[in-house]
Amino acid sequence: MKWEVVMGLEVHVELATKTKIFCSCTTEFGGEPNTHCCPVCTGMPGTLPVFNRQVLEYAVRAGLALNCDITRYNKFDRKNYFYPDLPKAYQISQLYLPFAQNGHVDLKLKSGKTSQIRIHEIHMEEDAGKLVHSAYDDSTYLDYNRCGIPLIEIVSEPDFREAEEVTAYLSKLKSVFEYLGISDCRMEEGSMRADVNLSVRPEGSTEFGTRTEMKNINSLRAIERAIAYESKRQIELIEDGGKVVQETRRWDDAKGESYAMRSKENAQDYRYFPEPDIPPLSISEEEIQHYIDITPEFADAKAERFMKDFGLSEEDADIIAASKNLAYIFEETVKLCDSPSEVRFWIMSQVLYYANEKNLDLEKLSISPEKFAEFVKFITGGKVTRQAGKQVFEQLMFGGTDFDVAAYIKENELEAVEDTGLIDSTVKAVIDANPKAVEQYKGGGTKIMGFFVGQVMKQLKGKADPAAVNKAVLDALEKL
Ligand code: ADP
Ligand code: MG
Ligand code: ZN
Secondary structure, three states: OOEEEEEEEEEEEEOOOOEOOOOOOEOOOOOOOOOOOOOOOOOOOOOOOOOOHHHHHHHHHHHHHOOOEEOOEEOOEEEEOOOOOOOOOEEEEOOOOOOEEEEEEEEEOOOOOEEEEEEEEEEEEEOOOEEEEOOOOOOEEEEOOOOOOEEEEEEEOOOEOOHHHHHHHHHHHHHHHHHHOOOOOOOOOOOEEEEEEEEEEEOOOOOOOOOEEEEEEOOHHHHHHHHHHHHHHHHHHHHOOOOOOOEEEEEEOOOOEEEEEEEOOOHHHHOOEEOOOOOOEEOOHHHHHHHHHOOOOOHHHHHHHHHHHHOOOHHHHHHHHHOHHHHHHHHHHHHHHOOHHHHHHHHHHHHHHHHHHOOOOHHHOOOOHHHHHHHHHHHHOOOOOHHHHHHHHHHHHHOOOOOOHHHHHHHOOOOOEOOHHHHHHHHHHHHHHOHHHHHHHHOOOHHHHHHHHHHHHHHOOOOEOHHHHHHHHHHHHHHO
16 A cells, blocks of 8 residues: 655744843853753742743744734743643643744745645744753753743644655745744754654545654754654554554654654643733734834745846755855855856855865854955956865865965965966976876877876866866877
């Protein structure tokens, strides 16, 4: 039988407000354990929460960007449960009136296919603390720094059918929230966390199967693996005559398998009731209009513009525009040097190479557009070859703010060899040293050209114009 996988996502995103949602403690990541806390966020009896209205601004802007209807009159609810990372023994969340509903996200997949994921709702809530399990013994430590960090939880409809849609969706949320400046969405640091609900059903069936939920998987790669594992597990279970149990499972990325954590609880288990300590919030039409007015240009529109104005291919435009920082570096540099294709070349080759190699966060990269443009002018002016330019570019990326492009090129003698005499004599030396290759060439082996050019380039440390070397080699060989 053919099976169809059905998934729905619950994504938690920490909002980058300066202070927590119900107190004035800092939201900064890390810090000595239990130093970003006060009586309110550690749930001391007798304290009262005060809502940080900036949370509502960030939340509403996220809701608008995901095409949701915004609830004008908002309330909070108490979700009661005990766990050591939650000192109040309840979480302030929204059940009855989430601030955003009925949205959607449009996705573009690699195959060129498009798909739309509907958003059921988005609500605001507070984050819990962290349990730190000792690596040395059985102890567990509590760090309450994260208690009270503002979160939005984005609940999708069960519209995902394949893993690529899931990763495209999460990448899109990250890009949109970065453009809005409301979250850094770092999965490894936990500022964006995805729970994947997954079920399978016979292809063509209109009813959903029983789902399991995999919590807090912390990278896109791990999510792809978890989806593959869980779909296979469910299909095999059913084909063997078994039944999927509705439960929460933990994905162990090191082992490459998931295991059952607990049976899934229902809303009733939490004894939700309206939060009595926080007055309802209302949002005015003017406020919403203001947020609409300040909406930035998102990746999709930016990519279209990069294709139209700068001649980028769709694939390159999508990659560059998806990152707010990369798009900024690209566009500012192009403004200063007017060579979009050369700027594109260095971003697509070197920047992405290093980002991948060193696992860098593109949003944190700092490359000065002024220096990048100065560098590009050396390349387009023929003063430095692309080959030699790689060494300069590495410094441009990692050499710090004092890096001086022109001085570095000079000090390291990276200027292109313009001396045709030097090129000719090097060509002659290479030809003299390789009589066998010359024979091959004369015998019609024109492919050997590449060998000669490569040898000459190597001797000139990549600093000669490859086209000039090519011509010099050809001329010399023809004269033999
Ligand atoms: P709960 O209230 O138990 O958390 P929800 O109805 O809020 O359940 O759904 C939670 C998430 O699970 C949503 O993202 C939803 O799309 C997804 N979901 C619901 N049913 C299924 C199913 N049968 N298969 C896959 N995902 C599902
Ligand atoms: Mg839910
Ligand atoms: Zn506090």
